[in-house]
Amino acid sequence: MAEFKKADSMLEWFDQRLGVVNFVKVMMTEYWIPKNINFLWAMGVVITVLFTLLLVSGIFLLMYYKPDVNMAFDSVNFTIMQDVAYGWLFRHIHAVGASVVFLVIYIHMFTGIYYGSYKKGREMIWISGMLLFVLFSAEGFSGYMLPWGQMSYWAAYVITEIFGGIPLIGDELVVWIRGNFYVSDATLTRFFMLHVLLIPLAILGAIVFHFYALRFPHVNNEEGEFFDFDEEAEKYKAGDKKGSKVIPFWPVFLSKDFMVVGFFMIFFFYLTFYHYGFAMDAINFDKADGLKTPAHIYPEWYFLWSYEVLRGFFFDIAGISGKDLGLIAFGIANAIFFLLPWLDRSPMVKPANQRPYFKYWFWILMADLIVLTIYGKLPPTGVNAWVGFASSMTFLVLFAVLPFITKLEAKKVGGK
Amino acid sequence: MKEFKILAVIVALVAVTYYGIEPYAHHVMHPEPAPADYAFSDLKNVDTTLKGDVANGKVLVEANCIACHSIEKEGYPAMMSDSDAASSYGVVPPDLSSAGHLYQTNYLANFIFDPVTASNLKHKYPEGGAKVHPMPSYNWMAAQEIMDMVAYLQSIPKATYVSESEERRADFIDACGRCHSMAYAGISARTPGDVAKAYLGATPPDMSQYIKSRGRHYLENFINDPQRLLHGTGMPRVGLSEEAQTHVIDYMEEIGDAKKAEREDLGWKVMLYMLVFAVFALLWKKQIWRDIH
Known part of the structure; x- marks a missing residue:
């Protein structure tokens, strides 16, 4: 054991044992962020705040929730919503937070795509972010089952049914996932476990990984400019704060984030208290009933675009059933964003609007995703089915042509 | 910018x-369906402009109604227990003490005249079909006699309640509680579930969360005429007056969304707190970034 001299202050005492001074430097005061950024760079911190709210409200809900088909519905709608002091507040924060965190995740994700923050060294940031997206999706889906309302049940039924389309093992896989031949008590209890333990653990790990992945390639900036962070950091430390292209994470970067979080939370609490219907579907206040199919079954809004890709293929093509085609397209839709760094063959790291061809691709993708989302909720009948088909095809084609578009762009800009 | x-x-x-x-x-x-019709203007079998005679109405009600219906407030008790009555008639017949206040006049008169038409259940009880409505039609009676009975029922004074909430609860129980339970209010349907299922074709759902799953607007239209929103349902049009229906829905909200007042009162305070936070954060950010730009 090393020799310890008597500490003169509490800080020194902790510093001797935990190296806190250096730790704060590395993590906060000398962790450098580009100065040339806008409020979209605060979305990561907004997500972190929302995740914390979800975690804390979830812990309170966990104290009263009962993962049993006979008790779940009333434990949520009576015990938590009416009996427990401010139980309703925790449920509203949890439900609205889960919905809104996806909105911010999508903004965060498309900010990354718009500014090209997924390539030239930033591939692992992108991959870890997409991993978080998948984990949050699983968390959202498993959590949605817990109140055991009609939409909990039928969304679980429809989504687990999807796995039945996988060749050879499909039928057995569905039974394995559900723990029964139909969505039942076993399904509820295992999804409860996934929701409160396994997936949150994985999310916490993935968040650490995502933050770590930022350390070496550094955060991108508004112009996609590459510069020497060490050199700029030295300038800052020497006192040339105006001339340096970087700012420290604490307090400069976070002071801006706190402001964004502050204004954002006014909006968030408005939704929590006065406008929560979008996150707490009315149909889910009917208790789950396996014998009574609701007239319209749809997932939460953040899954609608991929759900629409799934059901967009409603007829057979070249002897392959529409169901299988939809399933293949759905699989592609969920995996393709992971590959974005390699599908984009252009070396340009610039805001999309400064890229000659990519800008069209980006805005068409945005429009297509909005169309998919809206038509994912509407009944897939008549012309709606065809809009669904066309927008699903557009989605697939967009990603199929991306390498060629960006290759042409690379040629045009001459490797810059 | x-x-x-x-x-x-x-x-x-x-x-x-x-x-x-x-x-x-x-x-x-x-x-969106057509707006709720609280006059039940499609029912035209009885001339409701006739002025009813309370004394004659009382005689007629005693002669025609109390064999099946109780009128507790007037001293006519129920002849059977709820479960016996349910198995005899298919559903517990309503006590008529509050009928004159709950049901809209035109509906009540037309219901006595022809229950199947008034309750909009022709699909369930077709003419000449095997199933018949437990209450017979009084279409052989003169309109004046029907209006006399309506006048008598309406003359029964309303019970006095210690609070508006208690009145709403009483109206809910009288209007809905023969078939529907509301567990969160400790109300059990008077007709046992399996009997009601045989009578209606499906177990009438518990009403605890219906204010949330259906919403006020839907309930207003649905209770006013269930067939318009759920074609073929076994639930009858019950003919509540606008006031009685408002009481029923208010009570469903009181039970199903019990924390509404607390929620709406706390919301703006939390938002105000965040606004103060945001303003301080803005000032702090400006101070820190002064050296940066």
């Missing part, structure tokens, strides 16, 4: 998406 432009783009994209998946999708999935 550039940041506000970015914000405007995001707000626009979110607004379009929101409009599509919420107001527009709901409009497509649940088209």
Whole structure:
């Protein structure tokens, strides 16, 4: 054991044992962020705040929730919503937070795509972010089952049914996932476990990984400019704060984030208290009933675009059933964003609007995703089915042509 | 200014998406029915302009109604227990003490005249069919006699209640509680579930969360005439007056959304707190970034 001299202050005492001074430097005061950024760079911190709210409200809900088909519905709608002091507040924060965190995740994700923050060294940031997206999706889906309302049940039924389309093992896989031949008590209890333990653990790990992945390639900036962070950091430390292209994470970067979080939370609490219907579907206040199919079954809004890709293929093509085609397209839709760094063959790291061809691709993708989302909720009948088909095809084609578009762009800009 | 432009783009994209998946999708999935008709103007078998005679109405009610119906407030008790009455008639017959206040005049008169037409259940009790409504039609009676009975029922004074909430609860129990339970209010349906299922074709659902799953607007239209929103349902049109129906729905909200007042009172305070936080954060940010730009 090393020799310890008597500490003169509490800080020194902790510093001797935990190296806190250096730790704060590395993590906060000398962790450098580009100065040339806008409020979209605060979305990561907004997500972190929302995740914390979800975690804390979830812990309170966990104290009263009962993962049993006979008790779940009333434990949520009576015990938590009416009996427990401010139980309703925790449920509203949890439900609205889960919905809104996806909105911010999508903004965060498309900010990354718009500014090209997924390539030239930033591939692992992108991959870890997409991993978080998948984990949050699983968390959202498993959590949605817990109140055991009609939409909990039928969304679980429809989504687990999807796995039945996988060749050879499909039928057995569905039974394995559900723990029964139909969505039942076993399904509820295992999804409860996934929701409160396994997936949150994985999310916490993935968040650490995502933050770590930022350390070496550094955060991108508004112009996609590459510069020497060490050199700029030295300038800052020497006192040339105006001339340096970087700012420290604490307090400069976070002071801006706190402001964004502050204004954002006014909006968030408005939704929590006065406008929560979008996150707490009315149909889910009917208790789950396996014998009574609701007239319209749809997932939460953040899954609608991929759900629409799934059901967009409603007829057979070249002897392959529409169901299988939809399933293949759905699989592609969920995996393709992971590959974005390699599908984009252009070396340009610039805001999309400064890229000659990519800008069209980006805005068409945005429009297509909005169309998919809206038509994912509407009944897939008549012309709606065809809009669904066309927008699903557009989605697939967009990603199929991306390498060629960006290759042409690379040629045009001459490797810059 | 550039940041506000970015914000405007995001707000626009979110607004379009929101409009599509919420107001527009709901409009497509649940088209708006014609407004509720509290006059029940499709029912025209009895001339309701006739002035009823209370004394004669009382005689007629005693002669025609109390074999099956109790009128507790007037001293006519129920002849059977709820479960016996349910098995005899299919559903517990209503006590008539509050009938004159709960049911709209035109509906009540037409219901006595022809229950199947008034309750909009022709699909369930077709003419000449095997099933008949437990209450016979009084279409052989003169309109004046029917209006006399209505006048008598309406003359029975309303019970006095210690609070508005108690009155709403009483109205809910009288109007809905023969078939529907409301567990969160400790109300059990008077007709046992299996008997009600045989009578109606499906077990009448518990009403505890219906204010949330259906919403006030839907309930207003649905209770006024269930067939318009759920074609073929076994639930009869019950003919509540606008006031009685408002009491029923208010009570469902009181039970199903018990924390509404607390929620709406706390909300703006939390928002105000965040506004103060945001303003301080803005000032702090400005101070820190003064050296940076």
